[in-house]
């Protein structure tokens with residue numbers, strides 16, 4: 486008898502548990518999240534931005550703007566985890582393989598643009614979202630057909646085939662038509678021929694064709710950009726090309742000539758949200774701060790910091806939009822890899838004084854130096870290096886003769902051979918970074934994990950984002966991102982793969 490009572494209790498406890506389980510399941514049903522709701526998805530890439538790059542930008546900003554040690558970057562506020570990014574062919578990925586993994590959920594070889602290891606086209610998130618009714622767009626500060634933007638919307642066996650990637654982006658050779666409806670950035674050269682000073686080997690002019698065909702609204706200067714009225718006066722599809730290839734670095738460029746990444750982003754967010762205000766689905770926007778990577782390759786600390794801070798300002802612009810919109814929006818920011826193996830050794834903020842002295846990138850100063858005409862006149866050359874390059878360019882007043890002759894050796898007496906430009910830029914960069922106390926261990930990408938940042942204005946999406954297993958918190962491989970997108974939308978990457986089987990992948 487003493488045993489029976491507890492037994493009954495157990496059974497009723499079990500029944501109660503089952504009852505509660507069913508009850509909560511049934512009650513939960515009406516708010517089931519698997520029913521697709523209108524959403525916007527914004528993905529940001531700081532190309533080549535590793536953890537030490539974020540720290541350097543934060544420390545520098547605190548120094549230069551006199552902010553306390555606990556002043557955060559916008560990025561810092563949304564830090565959620567880290568991401569690993571090896572490619573199929575190397576522990577060190579390039580942007581093409583890393584982007585492919587983010588966009589398709591599959592690791593591939595370095596240089597592959599949304600193709601598998603066998604070179605076959607595979608469906609990407611941008612395409613899959615478009616098939617589900619999203620309007621998509623991209624804004625970047627490099628060529629719009631460069632690897633990082635290309636992987637979401639187009640395919641090629643090699644990232645070098647930007648000519649065929651542009652044909653796909655404008656929809657000419659893409660089986661699904663144009664995927665992005667808004668394209669803003671550089672890379673104008675890939676839209677017209679070598680014969681006219683462009684970059685296309687086939688000498689076609691896609692710029693003229695899309696205008697004649699009436700398929701795209703094309704703009705290419707500041708005045709036309711301003712007429713977009715921050716995105717309120719945009720007719721999609723819109724193609725805006727503001728540089729032949731890369732944008733100049735932020736430290737070298739004039740906003741009066743080049744709409745910066747924050748401005749591009751504002752236009753894109755307003756135009757895409759306006760275009761989808763009566764649609765069942767929202768938009769997908771890819772934003773890349775493209776040249777953090779290039780500054781890492783050049784070991785250029787001042788340029789790197791300015792690019793990173795522009796990226797951070799862009800995140801702030803996105804956040805402002807997300808707080809105001811009534812559409813559920815999820816924002817994810819990450820990097821494809823780190824570039825430069827940046828090591829931070831400064832112990833005092835005052836070490837950064839030399840960084841704020843720089844007025845130009847070392848890429849820019851290298852071009853100036855190569856353009857100097859009297860290279861055979863050692864005295865004139867040394868004077869030029871000391872005055873124009875070191876003092877006016879880098880803001881360096883404390884210069885040794887040895888430092889001058891080290892740079893002079895690259896160019897004097899016709900010693901300069903093509904391909905030395907990046908070496909000169911690195912040598913110039915070293916003058917600043919050795920004084921500022923940061924070291925660069927590489928002029929290439931490295932395999933260190935990069936930060937993962939995410940936020941949403943919708944509590945249920947924020948909860949998903951913060952889930953360690955199915956969301957983005959904690960450590961993830963780059964292939965997990967598309968799985969996450971699938972969990973919040975109803976995309977079908979395999980369906981895209983089938984539909985794009987015949988897309989041209991080589992020249």
Ligand SMILES: *[C@@H]1O[C@H](CO)[C@@H](O)[C@H](O)[C@H]1NC(C)=O
Nearest residue numbers: 571572573574575592593602
């Ligand atoms: C690369 O891809 C091949 C073919 O799918 C696979 O067998 C191999 O395990 C992959 N290696 C890595 C490191 O991803």
Ligand SMILES: *[C@@H]1O[C@H](CO)[C@@H](O)[C@H](O)[C@H]1NC(C)=O
Nearest residue numbers: 655656657691694695698700
């Ligand atoms: C423009 O239209 C012509 C005629 O239909 C077509 O052959 C060509 O592929 C189009 N060009 C582009 C860039 O879409």
Ligand SMILES: *[C@@H]1O[C@H](CO)[C@@H](O)[C@H](O)[C@H]1NC(C)=O
Nearest residue numbers: 678679680681685686687688
């Ligand atoms: C394109 O123009 C370049 C430079 O004029 C020329 O060398 C090349 O042969 C042309 N290509 C084609 C396909 O006509």
Ligand SMILES: *[C@@H]1O[C@H](CO)[C@@H](O)[C@H](O)[C@H]1NC(C)=O
Nearest residue numbers: 702711712713714718719720
């Ligand atoms: C809107 O854009 C058109 C060109 O597409 C331009 O003619 C017009 O002036 C613009 N309106 C405003 C208010 O900027």
Ligand SMILES: *[C@@H]1O[C@H](CO)[C@@H](O)[C@H](O)[C@H]1NC(C)=O
Nearest residue numbers: 716717718719720755759760
């Ligand atoms: C939305 O677009 C329409 C038509 O292009 C335009 O008249 C309107 O001003 C835009 N509204 C906003 C808020 O951008």
Ligand SMILES: *[C@@H]1O[C@H](CO)[C@@H](O)[C@H](O)[C@H]1NC(C)=O
Nearest residue numbers: 838839842880881882883920
């Ligand atoms: C930075 O520039 C200031 C003048 O603006 C100069 O006094 C200082 O010496 C420079 N720093 C170095 C390390 O050359």
Ligand SMILES: *[C@@H]1O[C@H](CO)[C@@H](O)[C@H](O)[C@H]1NC(C)=O
Nearest residue numbers: 839882883884885888919920
């Ligand atoms: C001047 O530069 C040398 C390195 O060339 C450095 O050791 C020294 O501390 C610098 N002095 C100042 C005042 O910046």
Ligand SMILES: *[C@@H]1O[C@H](CO)[C@@H](O)[C@H](O)[C@H]1NC(C)=O
Nearest residue numbers: 860861862897898899900901
């Ligand atoms: C001057 O420079 C040219 C290359 O720019 C080189 O070929 C030539 O030998 C140089 N002359 C002297 C006297 O160094």
Ligand SMILES: *[C@@H]1O[C@H](CO)[C@@H](O)[C@H](O)[C@H]1NC(C)=O
Nearest residue numbers: 891911912913915916919920
């Ligand atoms: C960088 O600067 C340091 C300190 O002046 C020097 O020892 C080193 O050799 C330089 N490295 C390069 C690649 O120029």
Ligand SMILES: [Zn+2]
Nearest residue numbers: 533778824930
């Ligand atoms: Zn790179």
